[in-house]
Amino acid sequence: MTTALPLLSGAAPDRTVRDRLEILTALIAAPSFDPLFRDEIIQIPGQHPIFTWGCQVPQCERPGYEASRLCATHDRQWHSAHARGERKAVFLASAEALSAHQGFAYGRCRVCPGRPAHTRELLLCERHEHLWSVFCRDETATPDLEQWVADQSAFHSFGTCRVPACAELSVSPLGLCLGHRHRYNLDGRPGGATIPQAWRRVYEDRGCPVPVNIEDEPTYAQWRARTGPLFRAGQINLKMLRPLVRAEIQWGLFAHTQEADPGYWAITSVQRLAAVCRERGFDSLADADTDGEHHQVRTIARSLRGTLQVLYATPEETKEAGYIETEHFGRRFPRSVSRIDLTAVSQPWLRDLL
Structure with a gap:
């Protein structure tokens, strides 16, 4: 079970x-805070020194596995190379x-930036992609995509x-x-929304x-409210979190980068923690309560x-609770937590003496 943090000076919960x-x-507003962690949607660079998620192969745009730090394709290739004795x-x-494949948004349409691209290859919205395919079927036309794009008009968003x-943008x-x-289609179209x-x-x-x-607006609204964000490689989505828990994750991510020997945190585990807080409506x-979650989710929550x-x-509050927080006194020991628990000492006078 999790242990709640003490209230500030006996204040009421809302205070x-x-x-x-x-x-x-x-x-978070201070100049020393890394602006990377200030947004609701945090996009971590693939080769970030602490939260690395990209494939180790130089210039490869695909996400790597947590264990090997290689994407699926390069991981298979490495196993074969390793078996041959290659370093x-x-x-x-x-x-x-390799270019990005799954887990990435395609960006915006190159003709109308208010609509999302339907495929990564053409970078056109569904409407312009259809118009381009119609144009290419014309035997008298010369299929020059760049010239064709220059002649097109943008559709509204x-x-x-x-x-x-x-x-992300609606389609x-x-x-x-x-x-x-x-x-929505996979879930059986709850509420029967159609056009x-x-x-x-x-x-x-x-x-x-x-x-x-x-057909049923409350059911449709309920589906939208409970549906989480899409998985995006390197992205931590903090939208729809309660303000305090969002700020706690933002500050905790930054504080983790400032540690002398920060452990590896998989971005997918940070995103799962955010999802738990969103789904259960936690204020802080x-x-x-992350019981039952993956061990790394529990580890990250405990560290935060x-x-x-x-x-x-x-x-004064830590003394009352029976532990010493060494960072209150400017001390942080390498490879050790800053909290010294003295609650095993049952006699208050002896605990205070310690």
Whole structure:
């Protein structure tokens, strides 16, 4: 079971949340704080010195496995090379870099930046991709993509995805991004939200608003509210977290990079911790019960709580609780936690003496 952090000076829970959020907001706004961790959606570079997630092969754009730090393709190639007696450095230098494949957004359409690209190869939205395919079927036309793009007009945007935890662009008047439209279909279309099959030709081409029919609005809204963000390599999505728990994760990630010997934290595990806090509506990491989660999720949550302990509890409160927080006195021991637990000493006078 998790142990809740002590309240600030005996304050009421709502006051405690507000006070803690003020502390973290000030720290996050400080010039010394790495701006990489300030956004709701944190995009970690593939070769970040602490949160490395990219394949080790130079210039390879694909995410690597946690164990080997190689993408799936290079991991298979390395096993074969290793069996032949090849050295790792020689393999990394000679391996061919691969372009991004799965787990990445395709970006925006090169014609209309308000709509998402449908494929990585063409970087065109669904509408322009269809128009390009029609153009290429014309035997009298010369299929020059760059010239064709220059002659096209942008279509209006459908805004961002209506799933609150998502920040990607919608692909249709239904209001869902490409990934969440697919997930909505897989989930059986809860609430029965639909748009006319020929909506582009019948409505959009004529400049008319596209009707959206929803059979059960509460069910559709419930599906959107409980649906999490799409997996994106190197991305930590903190949208729709309670303000304090979002700030706690932001500060904890930065504090982890400042440790003398930071352990490896898989970004997927950090994202899973954020998902647990989002799904269960936690106000703070102090409430985050991660029992039953992967051991690394539990480890990260425990480490974050330890980091926050220094900010949230005063020396007087730690004494009352029966432990010493050495960072209160400017001491942090290498490869050791800063908390010294004295609760095993049952006599208060002896514990105070220690």
